[in-house]
Amino acid sequence: MSDKFISIEGIAKRYPGAAGATTTVFENLWLSMARGEFCCVIGHSGCGKTTVLNILAGLDAPTEGAVIVDGQAISGTSLDRAVIFQSHALLPWRTVLGNVAYAVSSKWRSWDRAKVKAHAQTFIDLVGLTGSEHKRPSELSGGMKQRVGIARALSITPKMMLMDEPFSALDALTRGTLQDEVRRICLETGQTAFMITHDVDEAIYLADKIFLMTNGPGAVLAEVVENPLPRDRGRTDLHRHPLYYALRNHIIDFLVTRSKTFAAETPDHDPRNVPVVRIGKPGLSIASSGEEQRQTWTPGTNPGLTA
Amino acid sequence: MTSSLRFRAGLVSIVLLAAFLGIWHLATRSTAPVATMSPEYAKLMGLTATQGKSAMPGPLDVGAKLWEHLKRPFYDNGPNDKGLGIQLAYSIARVGTGYLLAVLVAIPLGFLIGMSPLLSKALDPFIQVLKPISPLAWMPLALYTIKDSSVSAIFVIFICSIWPMLLNTVFGVASVRKEWINVARTLEVGTIRRAFTVILPAAAPTILTGMRISIGIAWLVIVAAEMLVGGTGIGYFVWNEWNNLSITNVIIAILLIGIVGMLLDQILARFTRMVTFPE
Numbered sequence: 001m002s003d004k005f006i007s008i009e010g011i012a013k014r015y016p017g018a019a020g021a022t023t024t025v026f027e028n029l030w031l032s033m034a035r036g037e038f039c040c041v042i043g044h045s046g047c048g049k050t051t052v053l054n055i056l057a058g059l060d061a062p063t064e065g066a067v068i069v070d071g072q073a074i075s076g077t078s079l080d081r082a083v084i085f086q087s088h089a090l091l092p093w094r095t096v097l098g099n100v101a102y103a104v105s106s107k108w109r110s111w112d113r114a115k116v117k118a119h120a121q122t123f124i125d126l127v128g129l130t131g132s133e134h135k136r137p138s139e140l141s142g143g144m145k146q147r148v149g150i151a152r153a154l155s156i157t158p159k160m161m162l163m164d165e166p167f168s169a170l171d172a173l174t175r176g177t178l179q180d181e182v183r184r185i186c187l188e189t190g191q192t193a194f195m196i197t198h199d200v201d202e203a204i205y206l207a208d209k210i211f212l213m214t215n216g217p218g219a220v221l222a223e224v225v226e227n228p229l230p231r232d233r234g235r236t237d238l239h240r241h242p243l244y245y246a247l248r249n250h251i252i253d254f255l256v257t258r259s260k261t262f263a264a265e266t267p268d269h270d271p272r273n274v275p276v277v278r279i280g281k282p283g284l285s286i287a288s289s290g291e292e293q294r295q296t297w298t299p300g301t302n303p304g305l306t307a
Numbered sequence: 308m309t310s311s312l313r314f315r316a317g318l319v320s321i322v323l324l325a326a327f328l329g330i331w332h333l334a335t336r337s338t339a340p341v342a343t344m345s346p347e348y349a350k351l352m353g354l355t356a357t358q359g360k361s362a363m364p365g366p367l368d369v370g371a372k373l374w375e376h377l378k379r380p381f382y383d384n385g386p387n388d389k390g391l392g393i394q395l396a397y398s399i400a401r402v403g404t405g406y407l408l409a410v411l412v413a414i415p416l417g418f419l420i421g422m423s424p425l426l427s428k429a430l431d432p433f434i435q436v437l438k439p440i441s442p443l444a445w446m447p448l449a450l451y452t453i454k455d456s457s458v459s460a461i462f463v464i465f466i467c468s469i470w471p472m473l474l475n476t477v478f479g480v481a482s483v484r485k486e487w488i489n490v491a492r493t494l495e496v497g498t499i500r501r502a503f504t505v506i507l508p509a510a511a512p513t514i515l516t517g518m519r520i521s522i523g524i525a526w527l528v529i530v531a532a533e534m535l536v537g538g539t540g541i542g543y544f545v546w547n548e549w550n551n552l553s554i555t556n557v558i559i560a561i562l563l564i565g566i567v568g569m570l571l572d573q574i575l576a577r578f579t580r581m582v583t584f585p586e
Contacts, residue, residue: 059489083493089486093508093584102504106494138585156494 005035005192011065013051025051026219028271038186038193040203043213049196050164057083057162079107082153084163088145090137097133100152107156123155143174160192200251212254214262222262225277243280328366335365364555372555397539402525405464413469417476442467442528446535456536467528468521475517479510511582519575526568
């Protein structure tokens with residue numbers, strides 16, 4: 001299928017436990033993402049979100065299964081898949097420019113210093129850090145550090161961005177600004193993005209698709225929720241959208257109750273055909289992930305999950 | 308406030324030094340009445356017997372003698388009479404050579420051990436057994452195999468300064484933050500480049516701390532080693548002056564050993580500050 005840019009096919013992660021037993025964090029996990037799609041994963045701690053991201057990044061290997069990116073099974077890390085780390089992970093002995101230039105010179109090893117510097121500078125300007133190039137990470141605020149992390153990830157012009165709760169350590173105001181910028185940059189550059197978050201509003205604002213995972217161990221991907229909000233959504237009037245609260249309530253209901261009980265209540269859950277939830281469609285539609293159709297909304301229709 | 312604290316601390320230091328010198332002076336001055344004896348006998352017996360002067364030199368004697376040494380630090384009147392500058396230069400050269408050899412072995416080896424869990428486990432028992440051995444215990448073996456006392460002293464310095472550097476390098480390399488390694492991995496940085504651009508800068512403060520501990524130990528050991536091997540060096544000078552019963556020279560040597568040790572430590576401290584990064 002042409003729109004399966006990234007396809008996670010039946011991966012599992014098991015750790016050897018005490019007395020020969022094995023702990024299965026998750027198994028038989030299938031999910032796919034189209035090119036240019038922004039996907040968020042929501043689930044409680046311990047459901048293996050970070051492990052999935054690390055496997056996508058190539059930092060970790062699945063115990064079973066495979067990940068296919070752009071038609072090729074991945075083995076190890078790649079410069080096509082940039083990671084924005086939760087703890088920003090800047091090298092503290094390098095300046096802002098040095099950190100970005102390190103990534104640039106890792107990708108284009110034959111470039112001379114001036115070219116590397118100029119390229120790094122464009123991405124520092126892009127995230128709005130012009131003037132702070134020669135500061136060290138210790139002189140920056142948390143938000144600025146994360147901007148450097150974003151500039152570093154973007155500077156290698158990756159095919160996809162992997163973000164592990166990139167804004168969770170920031171204050172609400174900075175988080176909002178950075179969400180705007182990440183959204184703008186991803187739309188402008190057509191990035192495929194995979195992001196872990198605990199923040200339901202963040203997921204609603206940023207994502208095209210939201211993956212809901214049940215509690216671990218033995219976590220499964222329960223639902224794929226399609227975001228009914230238009231692509232050119234704005235932060236200020238997001239909550240006025242007629243489907244906003246239906247979407248939000250659906251996700252929160254899942255996190256509060258269904259993430260615990262999902263496995264017991266849905267014994268016939270098929271991990272290969274995870275139900276796609278389209279909020280606001282007359283009669284809750286549960287379609288298999290194979291037949292994808294975008295739901296369009298019209299103002300004035302009855303908001304809410306009509307289930 | 309800081310400068311005032313500094314000033315007050317300096318003042319207290321000076322007062323303590325003055326008090327120490329004063330007590331030293333009072334404790335070692337001549338007290339007893341001059342005994343009546345024939346001048347020739349008195350000359351033979353020396354001031355200790357005739358005027359009740361303490362055998363311990365006072366601060367003024369030491370100061371005068373020190374001034375004499377400082378005026379001519381590099382004279383050379385044969386094997387047993389060389390300037391203090393020459394003796395110190397011999398010691399520093401031995402410490403420097405043995406220490407540099409230890410750096411050349413310990414840091415690459417520490418890198419290998421730190422990066423390889425297999426080597427780390429395999430070499431651990433050897434390191435655990437070799438580390439607590441007093442460096443001077445190696446001396447007879449060194450003398451027997453190397454057959455050169457001066458080179459043996461260098462070997463002893465090498466063997467004593469290698470352990471803190473090796474262990475700190477291993478620790479520093481093994482405890483580089485995982486996220487920094489992951490950054491290098493996602494950027495597909497090769498092993499060699501990763502070692503120089505991520506692991507080395509991240510471990511440098513720990514490695515330098517090990518080097519600083521090592522130079523301190525090397526300077527402690529060289530005095531003892533030179534007392535054993537003899538010939539030249541500040542350690543030999545101390546023992547030679549003890550045999551000459553020149554306590555004044557012994558005290559001067561002790562003072563200089565302390566000052567040189569402090570300077571060596573300060574040099575390494577400066578290097579450590581250069582590679583330390585704020586987080």
